[in-house]
Amino acid sequence: MINSLLRTSLILTLFLYSSVFCQDNKYIDSLKKLTDSPIDSVRFSAYSDLAWEMKEKDKNAALDFSTKLYNEALKNNNNKWIAQGLNDMGIVYLRSGDFKKALTNFERSLAIRRKLGNKKDIASSLSKIANIKTDNGQYGEALELQLQTLRIYEELNILPYMAQTYNNIGQLYTNLNNYKISNQYLQKAFEISKSLKDVYTMPVTLSIMGSNYGDLGKIDSAIICYTEAKKLFKETEELSYYAAACNNLGHLYRKLGDTKNGETSYKEAIAISRQIGDSSGLVLFENNLANVLIDRGEYAEAEKMLLNSRKVSEKMGLGESVLKTTQSLTDLYILSGDSKKGKIEFDRYRHLQDSIYSKENAIRFSEAQAKFDVEKKDLELARNKVEIESERNKVYFVYGALAFFILLFSISIWAFIQKRRNSKALEVKNSQLESANQKIYHQKEELVQKQKEIYDSMYYAKKIQNALLANEELLLNNLVNHFILFKPKDIVSGDFTWATLKDDCFYLACCDSTGHGVPGAFMSLLNIGFLSEAIKERNILEPGQIFNYVRSRLIETIGNDDQKDGFDGILLCMNLKSREISYASANNTPLLIRKKELIHLKGNKMPVGDGIKTDSFETFRLNYEKGDSLYLYTDGYPDQFGGSKGKKLKYKQLEELLAINSEQPIHTQKETLLNHFESWRGSLEQVDDVCVIGVQL
Numbered sequence: 176m177i178n179s180l181l182r183t184s185l186i187l188t189l190f191l192y193s194s195v196f197c198q199d200n201k202y203i204d205s206l207k208k209l210t211d212s213p214i215d216s217v218r219f220s221a222y223s224d225l226a227w228e229m230k231e232k233d234k235n236a237a238l239d240f241s242t243k244l245y246n247e248a249l250k251n252n253n254n255k256w257i258a259q260g261l262n263d264m265g266i267v268y269l270r271s272g273d274f275k276k277a278l279t280n281f282e283r284s285l286a287i288r289r290k291l292g293n294k295k296d297i298a299s300s301l302s303k304i305a306n307i308k309t310d311n312g313q314y315g316e317a318l319e320l321q322l323q324t325l326r327i328y329e330e331l332n333i334l335p336y337m338a339q340t341y342n343n344i345g346q347l348y349t350n351l352n353n354y355k356i357s358n359q360y361l362q363k364a365f366e367i368s369k370s371l372k373d374v375y376t377m378p379v380t381l382s383i384m385g386s387n388y389g390d391l392g393k394i395d396s397a398i399i400c401y402t403e404a405k406k407l408f409k410e411t412e413e414l415s416y417y418a419a420a421c422n423n424l425g426h427l428y429r430k431l432g433d434t435k436n437g438e439t440s441y442k443e444a445i446a447i448s449r450q451i452g453d454s455s456g457l458v459l460f461e462n463n464l465a466n467v468l469i470d471r472g473e474y475a476e477a478e479k480m481l482l483n484s485r486k487v488s489e490k491m492g493l494g495e496s497v498l499k500t501t502q503s504l505t506d507l508y509i510l511s512g513d514s515k516k517g518k519i520e521f522d523r524y525r526h527l528q529d530s531i532y533s534k535e536n537a538i539r540f541s542e543a544q545a546k547f548d549v550e551k552k553d554l555e556l557a558r559n560k561v562e563i564e565s566e567r568n569k570v571y572f573v574y575g576a577l578a579f580f581i582l583l584f585s586i587s588i589w590a591f592i593q594k595r596r597n598s599k600a601l602e603v604k605n606s607q608l609e610s611a612n613q614k615i616y617h618q619k620e621e622l623v624q625k626q627k628e629i630y631d632s633m634y635y636a637k638k639i640q641n642a643l644l645a646n647e648e649l650l651l652n653n654l655v656n657h658f659i660l661f662k663p664k665d666i667v668s669g670d671f672t673w674a675t676l677k678d679d680c681f682y683l684a685c686c687d688s689t690g691h692g693v694p695g696a697f698m699s700l701l702n703i704g705f706l707s708e709a710i711k712e713r714n715i716l717e718p719g720q721i722f723n724y725v726r727s728r729l730i731e732t733i734g735n736d737d738q739k740d741g742f743d744g745i746l747l748c749m750n751l752k753s754r755e756i757s758y759a760s761a762n763n764t765p766l767l768i769r770k771k772e773l774i775h776l777k778g779n780k781m782p783v784g785d786g787i788k789t790d791s792f793e794t795f796r797l798n799y800e801k802g803d804s805l806y807l808y809t810d811g812y813p814d815q816f817g818g819s820k821g822k823k824l825k826y827k828q829l830e831e832l833l834a835i836n837s838e839q840p841i842h843t844q845k846e847t848l849l850n851h852f853e854s855w856r857g858s859l860e861q862v863d864d865v866c867v868i869g870v871q872l
Contacts, residue, residue: 202228203228206221219259226238255293261284272455272491284300295336301323311493339364345358361384361387365384379404382416385404394431401420405421422460437467438464441464445461458496643703645684653681658844660848660849665693666692668695669695670686670687670695671684684744685809686745687744687810717748717759720794723792730785745765745807757797758794761778761779761781761783765778767799769802771837779792802871806867807868809866815861815863816856816862833848
């Protein structure tokens with residue numbers, strides 16, 4: 176039940192950002208005429224509305240309109256519409272099931288919108304990114320983003336958007352089986368939607384409530400919710416939601432033992448998904464239909480359907496769908512008597528489950544909620560202080576007036592007694608307020624301490640990693656004129672430099688491991704260990720053969736679960752006696768610059784790891800002249816977004832920068848590269864680890 180609603184939450188907020196929902200062909204024709212308008216704002220708005228209208232009917236046309244908006248806004252240097260064009264492209268990619276491209280476009284749009292400062296647009300982008308994080312099982316990050324979104328909408332007091340965000344947060348807690356908190360958010364969403372008579376939001380809330388009732392075993396209540404939601408989705412022509420409601424009704428009928436109605440509902444969901452081209456929904460619904468086939472003993476047909484669904488899910492990066500399909504395959508093989516395959520699929524399922532519901536994810540999730548609650552309590556306490564001060568001033572004014580105008584001793588005494596009583600009441604209130612402040616202070620202190628412990632661990636991990644990277648003393652003894660520009664995205668890095676000396680050969684590596692941050696750092700340590708093992712213990716001296724050995728060790732160690740982890744990079748070997756240089760490359764090539772002329776060297780287009788291509792790595796010989804400059808680098812520098820238009824720096828600009836400065840002193844080159852990178856990045860976030868090595872031969 177949880178997984179069936181994940182894809183619903185992905186598109187939960189998309190329809191909020193347009194004032195038009197269902198338009199006929201006449202309206203679309205009128206919009207097309209507006210694209211010829213000489214007024215930029217009219218033309219841009221027409222492109223955006225057309226992209227929205229065509230997103231279900233013709234995705235290629237929708238992508239074409241959003242791309243035209245982006246390109247024309249770019250020419251006019253109109254950042255507001257550049258961000259809108261990126262947002263519209265993201266929506267089309269999302270509806271097409273290409274979550275990676277959708278996420279990239281939403282993040283680029285958010286970066287521009289943050290600079291512009293329009294809070295409503297910022298919240299729109301945050302919500303879309305959060306929904307993609309939810310579908311990928313990154314619940315902690317998703318909650319942080321949804322709470323940021325909610326704060327903005329509460330500040331702006333935009334009720335429809337608040338209702339949608341309450342729905343999204345409710346769905347997150349449903350995914351973690353925390354139905355109590357989920358229902359608290361859903362109830363808020365339903366109350367707002369009902370007061371606004373919002374026929375678009377109400378069925379979404381009903382769907383998530385139906386999921387909660389189903390998981391609590393209240394099947395009849397769940398069927399009522401989904402049936403009403405399905406009816407509303409059909410009326411508003413929200414076909415993606417309609418398909419999800421059909422799918423979930425299929426679950427409920429199966430729980431009641433009504434397999435026939437369950438199968439009918441799944442098939443209806445599959446038919447709608449095919450009609451609108453919803454790949455992510457199709458994968459999920461076919462998985463559920465396969466479970467019906469398993470129950471009937473039709474194992475061959477179910478296996479075929481599940482293997483295809485998992486392949487598509489892996490390609491699309493749908494972690495939850497991959498987990499669900501793997502669980503179904505485990506059940507299939509066990510029930511069909513194939514215990515060997517059943518054990519393989521069960522181990523794979525357990526590994527996937529650990530990665531999605533990790534302890535780190537759970538901590539981040541709870542800390543995000545705690546932070547939000549603390550901030551809200553601060554606001555409430557601040558308001559209470561103002562009210563108490565106001566009440567106190569009123570009391571002083573009243574009793575001052577009584578003392579001035581009423582001279583009777585008995586009434587004065589009465590006034591004095593009343594004043595004393597009120598003072599005591601205020602003391603009690605102040606005491607309660609102080610107690611609440613102390614509690615919040617301690618909560619904040621606990622959060623700060625937890626954060627400090629996490630950062631302390633990270634910085635200690637950084638020390639360990641730095642100790643294994645290329646040693647500066649070793650480099651200076653063998654490469655006098657060199658520089659290393661090493662700038663991790665996070666505290667620890669997936670990029671690494673490494674060097675060692677074996678007999679008369681000096682080895683230098685510049686590599687980019689899978690991922691960045693903590694996962695990337697783990698991979699870099701593993702890769703460094705295997706490189707050292709190949710040279711130091713196995714006495715493998717040829718760079719190409721060293722890469723072959725490391726690849727075999729990686730596949731042997733972490734390749735049993737079909738993981739594709741490894742690294743791209745370059746390994747140089749310099750013979751200190753003969754001065755000959757050889758190298759091996761994996762999806763990367765060295766750059767030689769001679770008298771400011773670029774010379775692109777050869778390389779192998781495959782990773783050191785379990786990739787599509789697993790040919791033997793070649794060892795290339797480097798023909799160089801004295802005075803030449805050699806550069807090794809990963810993709811972090813050229814992939815950085817920035818500049819006046821928020822675009823990638825790209826390899827061409829990096830190579831031109833290296834060529835122009837190649838005859839400068841080595842320390843000047845490094846400083847120039849770093850300054851250019853920071854200037855290009857500006858206020859945008861660094862997107863990847865950065866590593867550049869320069870050597871003057």
